[in-house]
Amino acid sequence: MNVETSYSGTTAVATVSGRVDSANAKDFDQALRAIIDKGVSGLVVDCSGLRYMSSAGLRVLLIAIRKTNAAGGGLALCQVPDHIREVLEVSGFVRLTKVFDTAADAQASFAG
Amino acid sequence: MEVRNELHLALDGDEPRRVAEMFEEMAVEQDVPVDIVFKFQLALDELLTNVVSYAFDQDTSDAAIKVTLEMKDERIVAVIEDNGRPFNPLLDAPDPDLDLSAEDRTIGGLGIHLTKAFVDTLSYERTEGWNRLSLVQPLTAHSEENA
Numbered sequence: 001m002n003v004e005t006s007y008s009g010t011t012a013v014a015t016v017s018g019r020v021d022s023a024n025a026k027d028f029d030q031a032l033r034a035i036i037d038k039g040v041s042g043l044v045v046d047c048s049g050l051r052y053m054s055s056a057g058l059r060v061l062l063i064a065i066r067k068t069n070a071a072g073g074g075l076a077l078c079q080v081p082d083h084i085r086e087v088l089e090v091s092g093f094v095r096l097t098k099v100f101d102t103a104a105d106a107q108a109s110f111a112g
Numbered sequence: 113m114e115v116r117n118e119l120h121l122a123l124d125g126d127e128p129r130r131v132a133e134m135f136e137e138m139a140v141e142q143d144v145p146v147d148i149v150f151k152f153q154l155a156l157d158e159l160l161t162n163v164v165s166y167a168f169d170q171d172t173s174d175a176a177i178k179v180t181l182e183m184k185d186e187r188i189v190a191v192i193e194d195n196g197r198p199f200n201p202l203l204d205a206p207d208p209d210l211d212l213s214a215e216d217r218t219i220g221g222l223g224i225h226l227t228k229a230f231v232d233t234l235s236y237e238r239t240e241g242w243n244r245l246s247l248v249q250p251l252t253a254h255s256e257e258n259a
Contacts, residue, residue: 021128022128022129058219059222062214083147092210
């Protein structure tokens with residue numbers, strides 16, 4: 001798993017790639033916490049390179065959703081591969097976070 | 113198509129990934145549809161993560177976990193066995209409330225919830241000190257559903 005981040009004011013786009021499971025969910029958690037701790041309230045997670053994610057990854061997203069909500073922003077996802085989208089749907093996460101086609105659309109959702 | 117692999121696992125948090133990736137390799141070689149490869153490996157990962165995390169107490173010297181993966185007769189069969197404490201994830205895991213807000217949601221039970229949604233038939237039995245979980249996935253499910 002790898003996370004690359006680009007910052008723009010109080011929003012950021014974190015592009016996660018590879019595999020997120022119980023063996024490395026802690027690293028994913030630390031990466032997102034570090035971004036939010038820099039003062040980011042609108043966090044976009046770009047899933048274009050995400051090959052696999054289990055419930056351990058959902059747990060990390062839930063924590064990041066809570067933290068960004070509390071900061072007055074939120075978390076949005078973009079470029080979600082079909083099989084990951086199904087994980088989000090079955091787990092009810094599509095009700096907790098918005099899913100956009102592009103990172104630009106997701107980032108724009110925090111502008112207002 | 114007929115392949116069978118038996119794997120013995122150490123009590124280690126990295127083991128579910130090893131099994132999931134081994135399954136993926138095996139299934140791709142057998143031309144299993146990618147959608148089923150993903151869902152079945154997620155189920156294996158979730159169930160094995162439960163076993164390595166919760167099935168055993170501190171004294172793990174006698175701990176044994178084994179997985180049998182079999183692909184034949186147009187179906188995938190996996191059997192997960194462990195000699196840990198009795199636990200039936202199909203009944204004993206809490207059902208997650210998917211309608212709660214992010215603030216009120218708990219993550220418990222989500223792995224089992226996904227597993228139940230993603231695998232056709234799951235069964236559990238406890239015999240002579242062993243938990244035995246079976247996962248069965250026909251490879252023709254989609255065509256049957258559409259018929």
